[in-house]
C-alpha cells in the first residue's frame with residue numbers, strides 16, 4: 264500500500280540514501296527535463312551518486328540547459344532509490360526494468376491530478392503549477408544547493424508548464440519563485456524563452472503548416488480539432504516533442520473552449536491532446552477515454568483507425584457541449 268503525500272518522507276529519503284536513479288515520462292517536456300536535472304544536479308552537489316536517465320536522450324529543444332551532458336541513456340549502477348518526476352503513471356515512467364531488480368524504494372514526485380500514487384513514497388500536489396515548483400520547495404526544505412544550472416532547469420520547468428506565465432496556473436507563487444531564480448542566480452528569461460520557442464527545426468514548421476491545413480471548427484464554434492496522420496509523419500523527420508506544441512493552435516481561436524489534436528502514432532493507435540480555456544476540465548473528458556492530465560491540458564490514447572477514433576471522440580465532445 265502506498266502512503267499519502269508527504270514532504271517529510273521525501274526529505275528523509277533524499278537525506279538518508281546515497282544512490283539515486285531519476286527518471287521521467289516518455290517524450291519529456293520542459294517540466295520533466297527541468298525537474299529531473301534540478302533534482303539530480305543538486306543531489307550530486309551534496310555528494311550523492313546519481314543517474315539521470317533519459318533512454319531516448321535529451322530532446323533538441325533542451326540541449327541548451329547546463330548539465331544535460333550528465334544525463335545517461337543506460338543505468339550505470341544499482342540504485343537504493345528510484346525517483347520519478349512529472350510522471351502520472353508507473354507505466355509511462357521510462358526506465359529500464361533492470362533498475363528495479365534490487366527492489367529500490369520508488370518515490371513519485373508529480374503534480375498531475377490523475378497521478379495514481381504508484382510510488383512507495385508519494386509527493387503528489389495537483390495544486391502545483393509544475394513539478395519544478397515542487398522540486399524548488401524540496402531543495403529549499405532539504406537545504407540542498409541551487410546554482411545557476413539548477414536555477415535554469417527550475418525556471419525552464421516552471422516556465423514551460425505555465426506557457427511562459429500565460430496559463431491559468433500562473434500563480435503569484437510561481438512568479439515569485441521565477442523572480443527569485445532570476446534575481447539570485449542571474450539566469451536570463453529572454454534567453455530561455457528564445458531557446459525554447461525560437462529554435463524549432465525547419466521540418467517542424469513545415470509539418471505544422473500541413474497539420475494546420477486540417478484544422479476544423481464545430482458548428483457551434485465551441486471546439487476545434489486537427490490531425491496528423493502516418494503519411495505526414497513519414498514525410499517529415501520531426502521530434503515528437505516539437506509536435507506536442509502544435510495543439511495550442513486549436514485552442515487559440517476566439518470563442519473556442521476545447522481544442523483537440525489527433526495524432527496517428529502508428530496504424531491503429533491515435534494519441535489525442537486536449538486543451539481548454541476556463542470552464543472546461545479536459546482531464547475529465549480525456550479520462551472518459553482512459554487518459555488524464557490537468558484541467559487545461561490533457562491527453563489520451565485510443566485504439567482504432569484515425570477516422571473512427573476522430574468520429575467517436577468528436578461525437579463525445581459534441582454531446583458534452585450539448586449538455587453544458
Ligand SMILES: [Mn+2]
Nearest residue numbers: 294349394424
Ligand atoms: Mn508538468
